[in-house]
Amino acid sequence: MKLVLEKVNAWIGKKQILYDVNLEIEERKVTAVMGPSGCGKTTLLRVINRMHEEVRGAKVSGTVLLDGEDVYRMPASIVRRRIGMIFQKPNPFPNMSIFENVAIGLKLSGVRDKELIRRKVKEALEAASLWDEVKDDLDRPGTALSGGQQQRLCIARALAVEPEVILMDEPTSALDPIATRRLEELIRNLSKNYTVVIVTHNVQQAARVSDYTAFIYEGRILEFNSTAELLKRPKNKLTESFITGRFEMLREVG
Amino acid sequence: MRELKDRFMAFSSLVAMILALIPILSLLAVTLVEGAWRISPSFLINEPAPPGQGGGIGNAIQGTFMMIVVAAAIGISVGICSGIYMAEYSQKSHILEIFTDVMAGVPSIILGLVVFLILVRFIGFSALAGGVALSLIMIPIVARSTEEALKEVPNDVREAAAALGIPKWKAILYINLRAAEDGIKSGLLLSTARALGEAAPLLFTAFGSQFYSGINLLQPASSMSLVIYTYGSSPWQDWRGMAWGTALLLLLITAFMSVFSRRRSR
Amino acid sequence: MDPMKLISLLSSIFILLFIFIAFFSLLFSSGESISKFGLRFLTSAEWDPNTGRFGALPAIAGTAITTAISVLIASIIGIGTAVYISGGYSPYWVRRVVNPLIDSLAAVPSVVIGLWGLLFLSPLLESAYSLISSSLGFIPIFGGPARGVSLMTASIILSIMIIPTIASLSSSAIEMVPIELKEGARALGATRWETLRIVTLPYASSYIASSILLAIARAMGETMAVTMVIGNSHDIPRSLFQPGCTITSVIASEFLEATSSLYLSSLMELGLILLAISLLVNIVAVLIRRGFYARA
Secondary structure, eight states: OOEEEEEEEEEETTEEEEEEEEEEEOTTSEEEEEOSTTSSHHHHHHHHTTOGGGSTTEEEEEEEEETTEEGGGSOHHHHHHHEEEEOSSOOOOTTOBHHHHHHHHHHHTTOOOHHHHHHHHHHHHHHTTOHHHHTTOTTSBGGGSOHHHHHHHHHHHHHHTOOSEEEEESTTTTSOHHHHHHHHHHHHHHTTTSEEEEEESOHHHHHHHOSEEEEEETTEEEEEEEHHHHHHSOSSHHHHHHHHTOHHHHHHHO | OHHHHHHHHHHHHHHHHHHHHHHHHHHHHHHHHHHGGGOOHHHHHSOBOSTTSOBOOHHHHHHHHHHHHHHHHHHHHHHHHHHHIIIIIOSOTHHHHHHHHHHHTSOHHHHHHHHIIIIIHHHOSOHHHHHHHHHHHHHHHHHHHHHHHHHHSOHHHHHHHHHTTOOHHHIIIIIIHHHTHHHHHHHHHHHHHHHHHOOGGGTTTTBOOSSOOTTOTTSOBOOHHHHHHHHHTSSOHHHHHHHHHHHHHHHHHHHHHHHHHHHHTO | OOHHHHHHHHHHHHHHHHHHHHHHHHHHHTHHHHHHHTTHHHHOOOEETTTTEEOOHHHHHHHHHHHHHHHHHHHHHHHHHHHHHHSSSSOHHHHHHHHHHHHHHHHSOHHHHHHHIIIIIHHHHHHHHHHHHHHHTTSGGGOSSOOSSSHHHHHHHHHHHHHHHHHHHHHHHHHHSOHHHHHHHHHTTOOHHHHIIIIIHHHHHHHHHHHHHHHHHHHHHOOHHHHHHSOOOOSOOOOTTSOOOOHHHHHHHHGGGOOSHHHHHHHHHHHHHHHHHHHHHHHHHHHHHHHHHHHO
């Protein structure tokens, strides 16, 4: 198991968001964290790479193990280099070119060798399936790209520092259907080399993209199984109604 | 009747606007006419001479340049750092913002007095003291514009940097400042243009001089703004003409700078 | 602690401390004149370096008069301009042409305005004053002999310098008034002026007031232009068309000639008075403006 979460609880101020979360993420597979809006999916992700603690009043208890090491006992900056994150809305660095965007993570961790940097940037852009589209003009501002391209730029930026795990927080929600499809293909490809955890509220996306799915509701993991199993034979009533789209109705009745 | 009142207000406000515009147009025209023919290579290079014997403002140009360099070095470093603190580190920046705005409102002659009391007694009248006085004008302007530019940088940029494992101070230095660079640069240009035109704080710090002062910052120095003041108020036609020429030069420089700054922020 | 946090904190502390440094250094160096003259300094009109008697009254009066007149003129012209360009009386392109002109005026150095004022405007004004003085001279403030270099000219020059402050801030204030309010009034049949009078100007009034306060602070502290056109006379001003002095003009023109320590100390005390008043005005203006932003 690449990542193990044990009895993780999380709060913002007095409000508790995650309750006794236990999860095992398998290496080089795509694990989806699925659930309705506002149920803690994003917080779950942010607890893994310690972004949650950046918020004022944030608190976490429990353990998060990366290859058996407690993430909360390592320096946060190292954790975040080993576990990368892609956000909902693409956020390339302003006033920086495509090249600079991808290179910055490397440069700021001390890499000086220009040839090495150039090579790593190319590799990252290739792995993010963006290289062919931008190779002729890497000096264009990152913000000049389309939404889908910007998101792939953000992926390249994250890949450049050579993480082992990639966390994705609803990465296609700001994209049009074509860009979404491209990104989903990319995600499947990435899982050959990286462990991917993707948060989504879209059942079809989980079906297309993930090997395993965890269903989260009101801060609790209600069910976890291989995606195929979970979607065909959900064990939990709420899971079933979410999958079949009758979730809202059930909430009103229950 | 109501229509009449409205028409009357339209007319009076138009008159007000015209009255507001006449001085600047007149000033630009007069300065151009009086000053243009004064500007020549010898004007720009020579030291001043007694009235009627030619002379120029070369030393004043040099003095201005040196003092602006000192002022900018201090003003930019203290200003940007302070702006960074207000935007990136402090929880409630209101108090600091108020103090900064109040510092900006201190009359510039008072700034000169303070630098006189604190610095000139130790190092004498000098370009350095003048530069320090000018830096006090620049600091609050640079600080506020840096702060505002940094606050415009969206938070998801900071999140992206943090998620890459970049420590906060590196992110500020290499990413946030970069993202805010347009606003910061325009603040720098604005404050420098302002410092170029000031004379009051230099009266008792740089003091003024008739000579080139070389690289020595510890000698009294002249500036273009001081020349306009002293020569403009003198009884000699010749010297007053030099004041006009200097005024035109100063206007051209500040105009160039503000056009440049507006270009950047587009 | 992160090194950048430390350095930037120190810079901010410098700004916080500066005002106190300024105030206390002036206070300290005014010691001699404060102990010698006490409160009489504020009420005495004597200014004689030879006998060592100094009184601030003419300078304070001069600052007050020039500030008051200039702010009055500038408020009328400035707000009027703002009304014209932002109040619906002119097409959009007017704003785009006029704003840069007004901003350029704001960018002109004080010494240049002073130069133009001294060498171009005051001879012109002298003739105007003589005309007024010959007909209205029975009113003391218009009494002759009229001089171009006088309190009135200083007031006019000051007003020219502060018009941009009032005009552009008032114009912004008018534009910040929510459009729903303005359109609501117009839809009810109000004329442009009525909309301004009933809706827009009242809403923007605190912001405009703070711009006037800023202009007051600016006018009080203005040195070079005023010094060049005011004539530098310590007589109690009886007529606006006569030379006078302000706190800033006294400091500027006499500092380097202060022969005794008492003289110097008196000038410092003048500076202290100016600093105290301008701090007060500035703080109030800043607070009002922040209140407006909080509301809008």
